[in-house]
Amino acid sequence: MFNLYDNCILTYSLPNHKDIKEKILNSLSKGYELEDKSQSISNTDYQKDLLDSKQDTWEKDNMETAHNREYFKILYDSLQKHFHPLLSDHFQVAEYTLTNFWYQQYKMNNRHDWHYHGGTNLIAVYNLELPDAKFKTQFYDMFRKKDIEYIANEGDIVFTYAAMLHRSPPLISNERKTVISMNYNLIQVKNDMRLK
Numbered sequence: 001m002f003n004l005y006d007n008c009i010l011t012y013s014l015p016n017h018k019d020i021k022e023k024i025l026n027s028l029s030k031g032y033e034l035e036d037k038s039q040s041i042s043n044t045d046y047q048k049d050l051l052d053s054k055q056d057t058w059e060k061d062n063m064e065t066a067h068n069r070e071y072f073k074i075l076y077d078s079l080q081k082h083f084h085p086l087l088s089d090h091f092q093v094a095e096y097t098l099t100n101f102w103y104q105q106y107k108m109n110n111r112h113d114w115h116y117h118g119g120t121n122l123i124a125v126y127n128l129e130l131p132d133a134k135f136k137t138q139f140y141d142m143f144r145k146k147d148i149e150y151i152a153n154e155g156d157i158v159f160t161y162a163a164m165l166h167r168s169p170p171l172i173s174n175e176r177k178t179v180i181s182m183n184y185n186l187i188q189v190k191n192d193m194r195l196k
């Protein structure tokens, strides 16, 4: 089941994380080093060039090649089996889409500053490699003006609404961190949804 923090951050431990971790790491698609004023990431397949074009086009172009990426096939099978049924049930959705995903690998001093994700209403991050949980994704509560405290470890999927400001803090460690980010759109509520 899901754990809930501050009424907005949800976490879920993927039950077969240990079985798929090495398979995913060994099949990551070719990435590149992403370095600009807001981030320093040693390896990612985030399609920055396409992001310079229209957002809608980028999402579409990205997803056209998405399911050819071996690493994501492995994860997607697990998501379909374990996570997505719970997600659908929790939010009572009849229809949703996974609109985008990418991986990011952080080494010593790497970081990704505060940001939002556009074109989505639910964001999720799978902690594929997280040797030290203090370097997990940080979320900021704009209403109470404070960081949100929550517990997450390697193998956990952390998810929340897309209007949640977040960052990957500077990694001060020689142990690599790897995440897979996912953008979802929850589109349609179930017809028989009943508010209690």
Ligand SMILES: [Fe+2]
Binding pocket: 115, 116, 117, 166, 181
């Ligand atoms: Fe992000």
